[in-house]
Amino acid sequence: MTPFVVPADARSWIEVAPDSDFPIQNLPFAVAVHKGRGEGMVCAIGDFALDLPVLMEAGLLDEEEFPWLDGFFGLDKDSLSALRKRIFDLLVDSSSELKDNAKLRKTAILDRKSLVLTVPIPPTSFIDFYSGIEHASNVGKMFRPDMAPLLPNYRHLPVGYNGRSSSVVASETKIIRPKGQTKGADDEMPTYGPTKEMDFELEMGFYIAEGNEMGKRINCKAAEEHILGMVIVNDWSARDIQRWEYQPLGPFLSKSFATSVSPWLVTMDALEPFRIEGMEQDPEVLPHLRRQGQQHFDIALEVYLNGEKICESNTKHLYWSMSQQIAHQTSNGTPIEFGDLYASGTISGPEPGSYGSMLELTWRGAKPLDLAGGGSRTFLEDGDVLTMSAFAQGLGFRIGFGECSGEIVPAVN
Numbered sequence: 349m350t351p352f353v354v355p356a357d358a359r360s361w362i363e364v365a366p367d368s369d370f371p372i373q374n375l376p377f378a379v380a381v382h383k384g385r386g387e388g389m390v391c392a393i394g395d396f397a398l399d400l401p402v403l404m405e406a407g408l409l410d411e412e413e414f415p416w417l418d419g420f421f422g423l424d425k426d427s428l429s430a431l432r433k434r435i436f437d438l439l440v441d442s443s444s445e446l447k448d449n450a451k452l453r454k455t456a457i458l459d460r461k462s463l464v465l466t467v468p469i470p471p472t473s474f475i476d477f478y479s480g481i482e483h484a485s486n487v488g489k490m491f492r493p494d495m496a497p498l499l500p501n502y503r504h505l506p507v508g509y510n511g512r513s514s515s516v517v518a519s520e521t522k523i524i525r526p527k528g529q530t531k532g533a534d535d536e537m538p539t540y541g542p543t544k545e546m547d548f549e550l551e552m553g554f555y556i557a558e559g560n561e562m563g564k565r566i567n568c569k570a571a572e573e574h575i576l577g578m579v580i581v582n583d584w585s586a587r588d589i590q591r592w593e594y595q596p597l598g599p600f601l602s603k604s605f606a607t608s609v610s611p612w613l614v615t616m617d618a619l620e621p622f623r624i625e626g627m628e629q630d631p632e633v634l635p636h637l638r639r640q641g642q643q644h645f646d647i648a649l650e651v652y653l654n655g656e657k658i659c660e661s662n663t664k665h666l667y668w669s670m671s672q673q674i675a676h677q678t679s680n681g682t683p684i685e686f687g688d689l690y691a692s693g694t695i696s697g698p699e700p701g702s703y704g705s706m707l708e709l710t711w712r713g714a715k716p717l718d719l720a721g722g723g724s725r726t727f728l729e730d731g732d733v734l735t736m737s738a739f740a741q742g743l744g745f746r747i748g749f750g751e752c753s754g755e756i757v758p759a760v761n
Contacts, residue, residue: 349426351617352433356743360439361447362457364394369612369739369748372439375432376577376612376749379419380463387466389417391435392612392750395460398435402456408438408445420469420613421687425557425576429617465611467518468579469555471689474516474607475677476551476583477508481627481667483694486708504633506668506676508693511583512604516689519610519752525730525759526605528589542759543586543602545713546728549694550651550704550736552663553581553609554670556688563681569640571671572616574684580610580736580752581691587707587727609689610736610752618747622646622740626669633672636679643669645740647749649695651704652735653728656720658709661695661702730758 360372370376370392380390382399390397400417403409409417414431416422438446446452478484481498484507488497501507517523525546531538557576560566566574583603590602626644644666651659668676673690696704703709706727710717713726728734733755739748 349429351620352429352436353617353620354436356621356745358436359441360393361441361443362393362396362439366744367746368394369746369750370394371745372436373742373745374614374618374747375435375439376614376618377420377428377468378611378613379466379468381466382458382463387418389419390458390463391432392460393439397458397460397463399456399458402452403438403446406449406452406456409434420555420576423557423576425573425616428557428576428615432615432617465518467516467609468611468613469687469689471513471516471555472685472687474511474513474689474691475508476511476603476691476693477506477668477673478693479506479666479668479673480693480695480704482665482698482702483696483704483708486696486703490707490712503629503631503667505637506673508673508677509598511607511691513689515604516607516609519608519750519754521606521608521754522757523584523606523608523754524757526586526589526601527759528586528601529592530588531592538592543589544727545587546756547585547587547706548651548728548734549583549585550649550659550661551581551583551691551693551695552578552647552649552738553689553691554578555613556684556686556690559685559688560678560683562683564678565636565681566674566678566684567636568638568643568671568675571674572643574674575616575670577613577615578619578749579613580738580749581689582608582734582736582752582754583691584608584754585705606754607691608752608754610749612750614747614749619645619647619740621742622747624664626664627667629667637672637675639669639672643671647738647740649704650737652737653719653725654721654733658717659702659704661697661704663692663695665695665697665702666692728756730756732756
């Protein structure tokens with residue numbers, strides 16, 4: 349199906365601020381709970397959201413074409429694209445179907461602030477990659493100073509691990525400081541207690557729309573047909589727990605306690621104008637992982653700690669694309685399923701102000717981060733609120749993802 353790209357000069361009859369994340373060129377989807385109505389799908393436009401079940405009841409959405417508006421289950425990529433096109437037709441400034449129905453507007457157009465937003469799709473599985481080459485290089489410099497920053501396999505395959513889907517939570521969910529085993533360099537024995545090195549990881553993620561049969565591989569060219577849309581991901585980390593447990597198999601309890609996901613699912617159609625080639629891959633990867641055209645995206649990323657910006661990065665710093673991640677995941681015949689959530693790994697840029705974790709921003713705690721509001725941080729403290737945002741900037745509009753936020757609260761007994 350040909351992507352539906354909204355013209356840059358299109359405008360909605362609903363007023364939208366020039367710097368809004370949600371102009372008519374975007375039209376992202378979420379699952380929301382609205383007082384007195386229960387749970388259902390909504391679509392963002394400016395400061396508002398359209399209640400899609402209400403539009404269906406009014407006959408403005410075809411029940412046979414879109415029978416699943418209580419959530420994303422049952423959707424495929426083409427169906428979501430068709431739904432977005434229909435909503436555009438209702439909102440474009442030349443349309444009168446909804447605009448001239450004052451009674452319906454009162455029930456179908458909601459203030460976004462009145463909504464409780466959920467995880468877009470409770471994932472069937474969660475896979476986290478390590479595709480940010482600047483982050484991988486920084487970690488190598490910190491932990492293997494006498495070796496090359498990147499391990500020998502990094503430029504040949506997208507490194508990843510299977511995470512914990514049951515601890516994927518919605519933005520604004522409070523994050524309980526985890527407990528675990530840690531062992532300092534001078535400690536004779538490990539101890540058990542709350543992490544002292546609570547961290548965030550700035551990532552982007554995507555949901556699978558359609559899977560594959562066991563034994564059937566998905567190539568890079570076809571991979572994007574399996575992507576429903578993108579979200580912001582914060583894969584919270586406990587660095588001291590991670591440092592003790594990750595040898596020889598990798599992260600476990602240091603990552604599984606919480607992963608926050610932004611609520612608005614941005615479609616690939618909306619991101620079509622922001623495709624880029626991506627960084628050069630050297631040496632050339634094996635044929636089954638070679639990129640097919642422009643499969644990377646130019647998406648600006650920001651991180652705020654208690655309202656103060658501490659990081660600016662961009663998805664252009666990802667070495668491996670989403671398509672390559674899918675191709676690698678299925679290269680051995682692994683079946684993937686609708687609702688699987690994939691994350692990029694930490695996205696850091698080449699400069700200190702673009703590092704996507706406290707581990708890097710403070711260089712393992714050796715260079716405390718001074719805050720304009722007073723005080724400093726090596727890692728996150730109880731009461732800290734960490735907020736991520738992402739957007740692709742167009743000519744006269746931007747495609748935003750909203751925010752992914754979480755407050756750290758003390759460990760429980």
